Structures are given as C-alpha cells and as structure tokens.
Amino acid sequence: MKLSRNHVYWLLHTVGWGLLYSLISLVIYQRPVFVATELLYALVLVASTALGAHLLRLLYKHRLAQARISRQVLGLLLGSVLVAATATLILLAFFFLLTLTDYSFPVPPAQRWFVIKTIFSGNFINMLMAMLLWSACYFAVIKVRQLRQTTALLTATQLDALLNQLNPHFLFNVLNNIRALILEDPNKARDMLSVLADMLRYNLDSQANVKVALRDELEVVHHYLALCAIQFEQRLRYEENIPPDCMTLAVPRLLLQLCVENAIKHGISTLPAGGRIQLTASIVDDKLQLRVLNDGQLTSPATARGVGLTNIRQRLALLYQSNASIKLVQQQQNVLTEICLPMEPLDESGHC
Numbered sequence: 475m476k477l478s479r480n481h482v483y484w485l486l487h488t489v490g491w492g493l494l495y496s497l498i499s500l501v502i503y504q505r506p507v508f509v510a511t512e513l514l515y516a517l518v519l520v521a522s523t524a525l526g527a528h529l530l531r532l533l534y535k536h537r538l539a540q541a542r543i544s545r546q547v548l549g550l551l552l553g554s555v556l557v558a559a560t561a562t563l564i565l566l567a568f569f570f571l572l573t574l575t576d577y578s579f580p581v582p583p584a585q586r587w588f589v590i591k592t593i594f595s596g597n598f599i600n601m602l603m604a605m606l607l608w609s610a611c612y613f614a615v616i617k618v619r620q621l622r623q624t625t626a627l628l629t630a631t632q633l634d635a636l637l638n639q640l641n642p643h644f645l646f647n648v649l650n651n652i653r654a655l656i657l658e659d660p661n662k663a664r665d666m667l668s669v670l671a672d673m674l675r676y677n678l679d680s681q682a683n684v685k686v687a688l689r690d691e692l693e694v695v696h697h698y699l700a701l702c703a704i705q706f707e708q709r710l711r712y713e714e715n716i717p718p719d720c721m722t723l724a725v726p727r728l729l730l731q732l733c734v735e736n737a738i739k740h741g742i743s744t745l746p747a748g749g750r751i752q753l754t755a756s757i758v759d760d761k762l763q764l765r766v767l768n769d770g771q772l773t774s775p776a777t778a779r780g781v782g783l784t785n786i787r788q789r790l791a792l793l794y795q796s797n798a799s800i801k802l803v804q805q806q807q808n809v810l811t812e813i814c815l816p817m818e819p820l821d822e823s824g825h826c
Contacts, residue, residue, distance in 0.1 A: 483531075487524065487527070487528065490608070491520055491521075491523070491524040491527075494520055494604055495516060495517060495520040498516045498520065499513055499516060502516065511572065514572075515565060515568070515569060518564065518565055518568045519561055519562070519564075519565045519597055519601065522560070522561035522564040522565065523557060523558065523561040523601045523604060523605065526556075526557030526558075526560055526561055526605075527557060527605060527608050529557075530550070530553040530554070530557055530605075530609070531612065533549070533553065534546070534549065534550065534553075534612075534616075537549075538550075539616075546613070547613070550609040550612075550613060551606075551609070553605075553609070554602060554605035554606050554608075554609050555602060555605075557601070557605050558598055558601040558602035558604075558605050559598060561597075561601050562593070562594050562597045562598040562601060563594075565593065565597055566590060566593055566594060569589075569593060647705065648666075648670060648701050648704070649670075651701075651704040651705050652666050652667060652670070652704065655704060666700065666701060666704060669697045669700050669701060670697075670701060672697055673694060673697040673698060673701070676694050676697075676727075676728075677728060683727065684726065684727060684793065685724040685725065685726055685727065685793070685818070685820070686724065686725065686727050686820075687721065687722050687723070687724065687725075687820050688716065688720055688721050688722070688723050688724075688725050688755065688762075689721040689722070691725050691727070691728075691729065691730050691731070692714070692716065692721075692730065692753075694728065694730075694731050695730050695731055695734055695753070698731050698734060698735065699712055699734065699751075702738055706738075706742065706743075706748055708748070709742065709745075709747065709748025709749070710738070710742055710748055710749075710751070711748070711749070711750040711751070712750070712751050712752075712753070713750065713751070713752040713753070714752075714753045714754075715752075715753070715754045715755075716753070716754070716755045717755065717756065717757075719757070720755040720756070720757065720762060722819055722820055723762050723815075723817060723818060723819060723820070724815075724818040724819070724820050725762070725764070725815060726786075726789050726790070726793055726815075729764075729786060729789070729813070730753065730764065730766070732783075732785060732786055733764075733766045733786070733811050733813070734751060734753070734766060736783060736811070737751050737766055737768035737770075737809070737811065738751070738768075740770065740809075741768040741769055741770025741771075741809055742768060742769065742770065744770060744771075745769060745770060748769075749768060749769025749770060750768070750769050751766065751767070751768045751769075752765075752766070752767040752768070753765070753766055753767075754767075757817065758814075760817055761814045761815060761816060761817060762814070762815045762816070762817055763812065763813070763814050764812070764813040764814075764815070765810060765811070765812050765813075766810070766811040766812075767805070767808050767809070767810050767811075768808060768809050768811075769807060769808055769809075770807075770808070770809050771804065771807075771809070772802065772803070772804040772809050783800070783802065783811075786800055786813075787800060790813075790815075794815065794816060797816050798813070798814060798815050798816065799813070799814045800812070800813045800814075
C-alpha cells in the first residue's frame with residue numbers, strides 16, 4: 475500500500491525526533507551520575523521542539539510557500555530560533571514546576587539565575603541546531619518536489635504541443651476531397667466527415683492519456699487511411715499483422731498515425747502506381763516492436779528528419795528517455811520505419 479504524502483511526513487517527523495530523543499537519552503545514560511528525571515526533561519524538550527517544528531511547517535505552507543525564496547529561508551531561520559527558544563522556555567517552566575514536587579530538589583533562590591542560564595544556553599543551542607537541520611531538510615524536500623512538479627508540467631506541455639501539431643496540408647486536402655465527394659457520393663462524404671471528426675477529436679483531446687492501447691491507435695490509423703483512400707483510391711493498399719497479445723500494450727498517442735502519414739507522404743504519393751503499406755507488431759526481447767514498411771525510396775537524409783519523425787523522436791525522448799528508439803532504413807524497394815518501446819500493459823482505466 476502506497477503511503478500518502480501526509481503519512482510519509484508524519485512517519486519521518488516522528489522517526490526523526492524519536493532518534494534525537496534516543497541520542498540524548500543515550501548521552502544521559504552514559505553520565506557518571508544517572509538521574510532518571512533528566513530523561514523526562516529531555517522528553518519535554520524534544521516533544522516541544524517537534525511540536526514547534528510542525529507548527530512552523532503549517533506556517534510555511536500557508537504563509538511562505540508562495541513567497542520569494544529569500545523570504546522563505548529567512549522565515550525558516552527565524553522560525554527555527556523561535557521554536558528552539560520556546561521549547562527551552564517550556565523546559566525551564568517544567569523544571570521549576572517539578573521542583574515544587576517530591577520528584578526534584580528545590581533550587582535555592584541564590585542559584586536560580588545560574589540554573590536558568592545553564593539550562594537555557596545549552597539546550598537552546600542544541601535545539602537550534604536540530605531545528606536548523608530540520609528546516610534545511612524540509613526546505614530541500616519542498617524544492618525537490620517543486621522541481622519535479624515543474625519538470626512534469628513542462629514535459630506535459632511539450633507533449634501537448636507535439637500532439638497538437640496538425641498537418642494543415644493534410645487537413646486542407648481531405649476537406650477538398652470530401653467537398654468533391656459530396657457531388658459524387660453524398661452518403662460516403664457524410665461518412666468521411668464523421669471519420670474526420672472522430673480523428674480530429676482524438677488528435678485534439680487535451681485530456682486524453684498520453685499513452686493509449688495499441689488497438690485504439692490502430693483505429694485512428696484506419697480512420698486516417700480511410701480519408702487518404704478518397705484521394706489515392708486503389709493506389710493505396712494496406713496490410714496489417716498485429717498479434718492479439720500486443721493489442722493491450724501502451725503506445726504513445728498518434729505514434730502510428732504519424733508513421734503511416736510519413737510513409738504515404740514520402741513513399742506512396744511519389745509513386746505513379748501507388749504502393750503498399752504493411753504494419754506489423756511483435757514482442758522482441760521484452761520490448762514492443764512496431765514496423766511500418768512502405769513501397770518507396772529513402773531519397774535523402776531530409777526524409778528521415780521530417781516534421782513527423784522529428785515529432786516522434788522528441789516524444790519518445792520525453793516519455794521513455796533512452797529506453798525507446800526509432801529508425802528509418804531502406805530495404806531494397808521498401809522503406810522500413812521500426813520503433814521499439816518498453817512493454818507497458820494498460821489496465822482497465824487506461825493507465826500503465
């Protein structure tokens with residue numbers, strides 16, 4: 475069971491101050507003359523400091539979290555001094571309260587100021603050091619968490635920007651083709667408009683998961699090919715070989731659609747007789763391997779650096795770092811686009 479952030483805080487807070495009390499108790503035990511009430515004094519001091527540290531955390535969350543870093547640091551420093559001083563004063567009050575009982579010897583009036591200075595100076599310094607260490611650790615954890623959140627937000631923003639890079643030329647051509655189809659076959663034109671709407675909705679849905687099941691991505695590929703078939707008709711032939719055990723594996727959204735788009739743009743559309751696109755998937759060395767094979771020639775390095783493939787490379791780097799790859803190679807009269815992804819099964823909610 476994964477602990478919540480609040481539970482982790484209380485666990486670390488309790489363990490940390492508990493370790494400090496254990497260390498102080500060990501020092502007390504090793505003194506030549508052991509006085510049991512000193513353990514009680516130590517408990518009051520550490521407990522008061524721990525409570526003050528928690529109150530300082532609440533102050534930071536509600537008053538300092540949005541302030542400038544310099545003000546945050548200054549607030550934690552002053553708060554640490556205040557907590558250490560308050561905890562030491564509570565210890566002094568408890569000490570003199572205990573002298574009124576049978577558990578401690580009374581302090582002669584002439585020695586009270588000396589006792590106060592002795593107790594306050596040593597314990598204040600110790601608790602101040604403990605509070606400064608606590609504040610430094612807490613501040614570091616907060617900043618690391620904020621850095622991770624900022625990085626995650628930046629990554630999500632970059633992914634959204636890449637996902638929303640619609641090909642305006644494709645959209646323009648499809649709308650023109652559908653407009654021409656309205657005169658020839660109104661029913662088919664209406665169906666193609668529905669297909670285009672579904673595809674655009676899938677493309678532009680900012681709330682959709684960054685990764686989807688392969689079967690969902692294939693559905694978008696089928697929509698895309700249906701729209702392209704309006705223009706290419708019999709010049710575009712498509713084959714697909716996807717094993718059932720690959721269908722539920724996660725792939726980046728619009729990954730295959732961009733690969734197929736690249737194959738048509740740089741391959742099929744350049745051939746007078748058109749050509750064939752073959753899409754296959756397999757599991758190789760515990761990785762999902764996707765292959766898009768199309769008729770055509772890899773005429774120049776620029777083909778391998780087109781907007782679509784650059785988009786794919788950037789998204790793979792953001793999602794998988796160095797654990798995914800894409801390559802474009804010539805195989806006789808065909809161009810092969812091969813992508814290797816980590817195997818990530820999706821659950822029923824669509825999450826890895």
